[in-house]
Amino acid sequence: MDYPGLSIHALKDFLAAKKVTPLEVTEAVFARIDAVEEKIGAFITISREQALRRAEEAGKRLDRGEGGVLCGIPLAIKDVICTKGMRTTAGSKILEPFIPPYNATVIDKLEAAGAIIIGKLSMDEFAMGSANENCAYGVPKNPWNREYICGGSSGGSAAAVAADESFASLGSDTGGSIRQPASHCGIVGLKPTYGRVSRFGLLAYASSLDQIGPLAKDVRDCALLLGVISGYDPRDSTSVNQAVPDYQGALTDGLKGMTLGIPKEYFGEGLDPEVEAAVRGAVEKLQEAGATVRQVSLPHTAYGVAAYYIIAPAEASSNLARYDGVKYGMRDMDAETLMDMYKKTRSKGFGTEVKRRIIMGTYALSSGYYDAYYKKASQVRTLIVRDYQQAFAECDVLVSPVTPTPAWKIGEKSHDPLSMYLSDVLTIPANLAGIPGLSVPCGISRGGLPIGLQIQGAHFQEEKLLRVGFNLEQRLDMAGRKPDL
Amino acid sequence: MNISKEEVAKVANLARLELSEQEVIEITGQLDRILGYVAKLNEIDTTDVVPTTHALAIHNAFREDVVRPSLPQQEALANGPRQNGEAFVVPRII
Numbered sequence: 001m002d003y004p005g006l007s008i009h010a011l012k013d014f015l016a017a018k019k020v021t022p023l024e025v026t027e028a029v030f031a032r033i034d035a036v037e038e039k040i041g042a043f044i045t046i047s048r049e050q051a052l053r054r055a056e057e058a059g060k061r062l063d064r065g066e067g068g069v070l071c072g073i074p075l076a077i078k079d080v081i082c083t084k085g086m087r088t089t090a091g092s093k094i095l096e097p098f099i100p101p102y103n104a105t106v107i108d109k110l111e112a113a114g115a116i117i118i119g120k121l122s123m124d125e126f127a128m129g130s131a132n133e134n135c136a137y138g139v140p141k142n143p144w145n146r147e148y149i150c151g152g153s154s155g156g157s158a159a160a161v162a163a164d165e166s167f168a169s170l171g172s173d174t175g176g177s178i179r180q181p182a183s184h185c186g187i188v189g190l191k192p193t194y195g196r197v198s199r200f201g202l203l204a205y206a207s208s209l210d211q212i213g214p215l216a217k218d219v220r221d222c223a224l225l226l227g228v229i230s231g232y233d234p235r236d237s238t239s240v241n242q243a244v245p246d247y248q249g250a251l252t253d254g255l256k257g258m259t260l261g262i263p264k265e266y267f268g269e270g271l272d273p274e275v276e277a278a279v280r281g282a283v284e285k286l287q288e289a290g291a292t293v294r295q296v297s298l299p300h301t302a303y304g305v306a307a308y309y310i311i312a313p314a315e316a317s318s319n320l321a322r323y324d325g326v327k328y329g330m331r332d333m334d335a336e337t338l339m340d341m342y343k344k345t346r347s348k349g350f351g352t353e354v355k356r357r358i359i360m361g362t363y364a365l366s367s368g369y370y371d372a373y374y375k376k377a378s379q380v381r382t383l384i385v386r387d388y389q390q391a392f393a394e395c396d397v398l399v400s401p402v403t404p405t406p407a408w409k410i411g412e413k414s415h416d417p418l419s420m421y422l423s424d425v426l427t428i429p430a431n432l433a434g435i436p437g438l439s440v441p442c443g444i445s446r447g448g449l450p451i452g453l454q455i456q457g458a459h460f461q462e463e464k465l466l467r468v469g470f471n472l473e474q475r476l477d478m479a480g481r482k483p484d485l
Numbered sequence: 486m487n488i489s490k491e492e493v494a495k496v497a498n499l500a501r502l503e504l505s506e507q508e509v510i511e512i513t514g515q516l517d518r519i520l521g522y523v524a525k526l527n528e529i530d531t532t533d534v535v536p537t538t539h540a541l542a543i544h545n546a547f548r549e550d551v552v553r554p555s556l557p558q559q560e561a562l563a564n565g566p567r568q569n570g571e572a573f574v575v576p577r578i579i
Contacts, residue, residue, distance in 0.1 A: 101560040194540040208539055237546035238539075306523040317500060324501070326573050328564035338576050339501075347503040355502055356512055359493060360519065362500040376526050378536030383529065385537055418518050434540020459541065 004032040004164040005482070008073055008221040011167065015062060015072055022062065022072025026055035026116060029074045033118075033165045036485050041140040042150075042160035044079045045087050046119040054116045061114070070228060071114030076166035078157045079120035080127055081212065082201035083107055086117065090203045091125040091135040091153075094349025095329045104201020105236065106170060106212055106229045113228045121169060122156030125351045126320065127177055127205045129153050130423050133414050134353040141410070142185060143483040144449055148407040151181030157215045158185035163485060168216040168225055172202060174209045175308050176402075176427025179439035182215050183402035183452025186441045186481065188222045188469065189215045193459045194434030195240035197226075198233030206315035207238075209308075209431040219440065219470040223247035226462060242460060250463035251470040256290035258468065261395030265301040266426055272405040278443030278451040279401050285475040286399065286468060296394055298387040303380050304429040309421055310364050310377035311432075316354075317361030323349065356417065385433045392458040397468055399455055401426055402439045406449035426454065436462050440469040441478040487520035488513060 003011065003025050014020045030048055037043060051074060058072035077083060080090045082100035084107075089095045107117065124134040132155025133139050140156050142148040143163040150159040154171030158181035161169050171178040173191035182189025190213045197212045204210060214225035227248065232241040262283065267276060287293055325331035325345030332344035350358070364373035391398060403426060413420045430437040435456055442453040453472060455465045493513045497504045504512065558571075567574040 097566075098564055101556055101563060195543070234548060238541075238543065240541065240543065300529070303526060303529060306525045309519060310523055310526075321501075325566060326575055329566070331566035333566070336576060338578055341576055342501040343503040346501055350502070352508075355497075355504070355508075356515060358500045358502065359496050359512060360516055363488065363492070363496045363516070366496060366499070373523070375536055376531060377523075378538055379531035379534040380526050380529060381537040382534050383531070385540075417515050418522055421519070432537075432540070 003028045007217045008167050008224060011073065022055040022058040022116070023052065025072060026051055026074045026118070029118060029165065036163050037165060039141065039146060039485060040143055040159050040163050040165070041138050042122055042156040042163065042165055043076065043119045044089055044091070044122050044137045044156070047086055047117065051116050051118045058114055058116060068113035069224065070110060072116065073114070073167055074116045074118045075110060076119045076121050076160050076169050077107065077117060078123050078154050078169065078171045080123055080172055080203045081106060081170060082203070083117060083120065086120065088120060088203070089137070091123040091137065092349065092351065092354070093136040093330065094323050094345070097330060098328050102201065105198035105233045107201065109229050118166065121160055124153035124155070125354050126203065126316070127153040127172055127174055128316070128353050128357055130176070130180060130420050131413065132156065132181070133410065134351055136351060139410060142407050142449070143485060144186060147409055148449060149184065149410050151184035151407060153177040154215065155181050158182050158187055158189065161185070161187050161215050161217060162483060168214060168221050170212055170229070171215050172210055172212050173431065174206050174312060175431050176424045178213045178215060179402050179427050179437050179452070179454060180424065182439040184407040184450060186444070186450030186478070186483070187215055187217060188219055188441070189213065189439045190222050190226060190462070190465070191430060191437045192226060192230065192462060193436045195238055196436070196460065196462070197229050198231070198236040198239045200233055200235040204319040206312040207319060208315060209312060219466055219473050220248060220251060223251060223466045245463055247463060247466055250467045252467060253471065253474065254290050255286060255468065255471050258291045258464070259395040260286060260291050260293050260468070261296035261391050261398045262293060263296050263298045263301065263391065263398050263400055265298050266400035270404050271401065274445045275401050275403070275405060275451050279453055282442035282453045282472055282476070283399055285472055289471040289475060294395060296391045296398065298391055298429070300380065300383045300387050301429055302425070304384060304432060305421055305425050307377040307380045307384070307432060308428045309360070310373045311381065313357040313361030314364045314374050315361070317358045317365065320354070320358055353417070381432045384429050388433045388435060388458070397455050397457045397461070397464050399453060399468070402452040402454040403427070406445045406447065406451055430456050435459055436465055438465040438469050440472055442472065442476060444481070487517050487524070
């Protein structure tokens with residue numbers, strides 16, 4: 001039996017029937033990692049001994065008829081989420097020696113549900129990037145074609161799941177960083193509503209936009225994980241005290257009574273014809289499932305990227321001030337004065353894209369430019385929020401492409417930051433408005449690269465997104481398709 | 486030009502970054518293009534539009550001011566690149 005190839009819900013049946021133990025499953029996952037990781041490079045840190053020990057303990061709990069909904073399931077985590085005692089680098093040299101003294105709330109929740117954390121996954125440094133090329137520890141490859149990017153910034157989180165190196169993973173999404181790599185790697189990825197999932201223990205990039213979410217092999221696993229990690233956390237004052245619904249219960253067949261909005265601005269110039277065809281095909285399947293379709297307009301969509309690349313770097317310039325060589329991470333030990341120590345530590349520790357965004361953000365917030373940049377961008381953000389409010393008065397969810405094109409070749413855009421930024425045009429608006437967005441596979445290009453459908457909804461409407469995604473998955477039979485490694 | 490080399494050097498200093506001459510030239514060129522692109526926002530009339538700084542309407546999140554356990558000193562210091570068991574050690578300031 002190819003256990004690493006199973007979904008979590010399928011594996012749970014085998015575990016419940018005692019056909020396999022958590023230890024055997026975890027060993028099988030490490031054997032898979034040993035076989036393919038050299039080709040993919042999804043991990044920054046692998047924690048084998050601890051995982052095997054915990055798998056044994058999980059086996060004993062299952063034998064006693066105990067254990068949570070993820071008991072004995074091995075999972076890997078984006079390296080931006082703190083894991084107690086397990087190195088957490090954010091893909092940056094500046095945090096190379098950092099061992100968190102506490103768990104992020106989402107890690108506590110996963111472990112309380114019985115999950116086994118097997119390692120930490122590659123990412124763009126401090127989650128800044130769209131191709132996972134800005135990682136101090138190597139560039140992971142797309143399992144569908146290793147000359148291509150796996151997407152970013154949660155690239156390792158998507159590649160590991162697509163390559164069956166982890167049953168699912170957690171990522172973070174500030175401008176598309178879960179949905180875009182999920183789309184490029186042919187898996188399911190969800191950015192929950194801002195406030196749905198606690199961010200305590202998430203290394204901050206842009207605090208008004210960041211959100212943690214799951215990447216999974218299918219919609220059911222995604223719903224399962226969302227249920228585990230959601231909920232109010234007194235340690236995150238931006239988390240929202242709202243009941244967590246039964247997300248798996250939302251996965252019902254048929255979409256009768258559901259109205260899908262097609263935002264015309266998402267089908268404009270620069271949209272790859274194969275992506276458009278796959279998305280339009282998916283919309284037909286959703287209509288066959290009973291959904292009604294109507295055209296809607298989000299007139300400020302094209303301004304999202306410009307607003308984002310002021311707001312996110314501005315927040316980052318403040319958040320990343322904490323990396324000063326004093327409290328954690330690396331320090332340049334040769335510096336003689338305090339100022340020299342700050343500058344040398346930060347200049348050696350941060351990569352180029354991070355420096356670029358810190359400078360951009362510091363500039364946008366500096367005296368004399370604040371109104372022209374930060375205030376203006378925050379006002380445009382309001383207009384994007386209003387666009388969505390009007391659209392959701394007319395429809396339940398919005399369906400569109402996740403990205404204008406399938407994955408591109410490694411290196412193709414790495415010397416042109418602006419063209420890289422523009423590839424995020426269809427995912428950024430959801431972060432600006434704080435709404436949830438789901439990426440579900442909907443096709444494969446002639447070149448053999450996956451294409452995703454994006455489903456967006458109003459705040460806290462994750463159940464609707466998952467229901468639409470589930471119906472698409474049932475009718476397309478994409479979940480069984482795997483890259484050939 | 487939307488931004489000069491001198492401005493980039495000045496802002497880098499504010500952000501406590503040390504850039505080589507080559508980095509200043511490269512970043513100036515890139516930021517110039519990016520700022521040229523974001524100027525697109527000026528196409529929109531935002532008179533009287535209230536800025537959004539937070540996606541959800543949450544205001545002050547208060548809690549009772551009660552003492553709770555926090556990270557023990559040794560654990561808090563453990564990641565310090567240089568520490569003496571009581572405090573982080575930094576180059577002499579005064």
